[in-house]
Amino acid sequence: MDGATAGPGLAEPFAALLDQYRFPAGYRRMLLAAVDAFAEHGFHGTTTRDIAARAGMSPAALYAHFSSKEELLHTIMSSALDLTAGMVSAEASRQVSAPGRLKAVVTALSAWQGYHFPVSRVVLYQLNALSAEHLAEVAGKMRVIDQTFRAIIADGVSAGDFTVADVRATATATLSLCLDVARWYYPGYRRTPQEIGEMNARAALRIVGVPEPPT
Amino acid sequence: MDGATAGPGLAEPFAALLDQYRFPAGYRRMLLAAVDAFAEHGFHGTTTRDIAARAGMSPAALYAHFSSKEELLHTIMSSALDLTAGMVSAEASRQVSAPGRLKAVVTALSAWQGYHFPVSRVVLYQLNALSAEHLAEVAGKMRVIDQTFRAIIADGVSAGDFTVADVRATATATLSLCLDVARWYYPGYRRTPQEIGEMNARAALRIVGVPEPPT
DNA sequence: GTCTATACAGGGATAGAC
DNA sequence: GTCTATCCCTGTATAGAC
Numbered sequence: 001m002d003g004a005t006a007g008p009g010l011a012e013p014f015a016a017l018l019d020q021y022r023f024p025a026g027y028r029r030m031l032l033a034a035v036d037a038f039a040e041h042g043f044h045g046t047t048t049r050d051i052a053a054r055a056g057m058s059p060a061a062l063y064a065h066f067s068s069k070e071e072l073l074h075t076i077m078s079s080a081l082d083l084t085a086g087m088v089s090a091e092a093s094r095q096v097s098a099p100g101r102l103k104a105v106v107t108a109l110s111a112w113q114g115y116h117f118p119v120s121r122v123v124l125y126q127l128n129a130l131s132a133e134h135l136a137e138v139a140g141k142m143r144v145i146d147q148t149f150r151a152i153i154a155d156g157v158s159a160g161d162f163t164v165a166d167v168r169a170t171a172t173a174t175l176s177l178c179l180d181v182a183r184w185y186y187p188g189y190r191r192t193p194q195e196i197g198e199m200n201a202r203a204a205l206r207i208v209g210v211p212e213p214p215t
Numbered sequence: 216m217d218g219a220t221a222g223p224g225l226a227e228p229f230a231a232l233l234d235q236y237r238f239p240a241g242y243r244r245m246l247l248a249a250v251d252a253f254a255e256h257g258f259h260g261t262t263t264r265d266i267a268a269r270a271g272m273s274p275a276a277l278y279a280h281f282s283s284k285e286e287l288l289h290t291i292m293s294s295a296l297d298l299t300a301g302m303v304s305a306e307a308s309r310q311v312s313a314p315g316r317l318k319a320v321v322t323a324l325s326a327w328q329g330y331h332f333p334v335s336r337v338v339l340y341q342l343n344a345l346s347a348e349h350l351a352e353v354a355g356k357m358r359v360i361d362q363t364f365r366a367i368i369a370d371g372v373s374a375g376d377f378t379v380a381d382v383r384a385t386a387t388a389t390l391s392l393c394l395d396v397a398r399w400y401y402p403g404y405r406r407t408p409q410e411i412g413e414m415n416a417r418a419a420l421r422i423v424g425v426p427e428p429p430t
Numbered sequence: 431g432t433c434t435a436t437a438c439a440g441g442g443a444t445a446g447a448c
Numbered sequence: 449g450t451c452t453a454t455c456c457c458t459g460t461a462t463a464g465a466c
Contacts, residue, residue, distance in 0.1 A: 026432080043257075044256070048459070048460060049460095057432075058433055061433080065431090128255065128257070169411075170418070173414070211426075272450070278442095
């Protein structure tokens, strides 16, 4: 339980994205400290004292901003998923062809999972620490991303670009490529998140039966 | 924290595999109860009282078999990984060609991750609850599986069967397909673990540039 | 909105009988 | 090897001052 006191932390790239929310300073410090702590030790393995110490504040300061540790977790997941889903939707609409859209979303989401691996780990692996209500809400946000993948693959099949036996299963497989990056990626890995994204896009296109990527 | 008292639990398929270890009855019940509890709530979210209740024993009975909760976790991971790595090696040696071996290991490992999803979740997502020594040992066992995948892909490239840009990255991608099954699979899913394995094998072969699976 | 101090429940582990 | 009883620390959350 070392935990760097204050300082940026591994969630620094995520911090930049939070700017658009205009959160109060203390609230924001606490939130980012919690992302790093939850990613390292999990929700139940993290104490409110640890979060507060990383944020450079007293344990009680947490409750000026959040009613409970669980609400803090929910805020992290909810904002992270809004940003992720928005990014995926934006990437999907930057191209028209199904191969172009699949390449764009797999590249971007894979890179995102590496670049933002602390918060992505929290989102993927701390779901069952949420209350039933919060879990249902968060699961709904995740479903939006899944449906984007399904729609792209279904379109590619309709257009005759893709050859797949099962649209839903293929969406799951291509999503697995992207999401699993958050599990194994670590800073200093020999490839950048962007490079990982490009290789995964190539793999995803092969999975749907497109041997060479579109330009 | 409901938790079915005693009874088989979702780790029942794993229980059958443990027979070869000839563990004492109480030890075995405690171990299986812990698999279900850790898979549901995580290591830190599980109490020794919860484990004992699921096993139908008193909290103190745990310490007749394990010196600590962490040692119990380590025992689960270590035995599960031995069984998994053994299964993967056996599948890899049942075929001679690289395409045949890749198909065999991806099918078997994907099905395994679905069939044994509780223990697989514990192995994949509770690693940082281990002591440094235990983590190093467990990571070594995981590396064996990764190297099996790398060897198959390298062989396929050498033999001219596969066309990949990066052997290690391709091993990671095909492994992601298999391992991520443990994250999203749930009992009652519309496809059986075996069917998931077969679809993932098809996807993995496409990733390495084999358009149609070998028979 | 931040602090110090603290209430109070919960959890890992042990003692000692059977 | 299993039980009952319990120790004692840790952790979430609150009270109340500034």
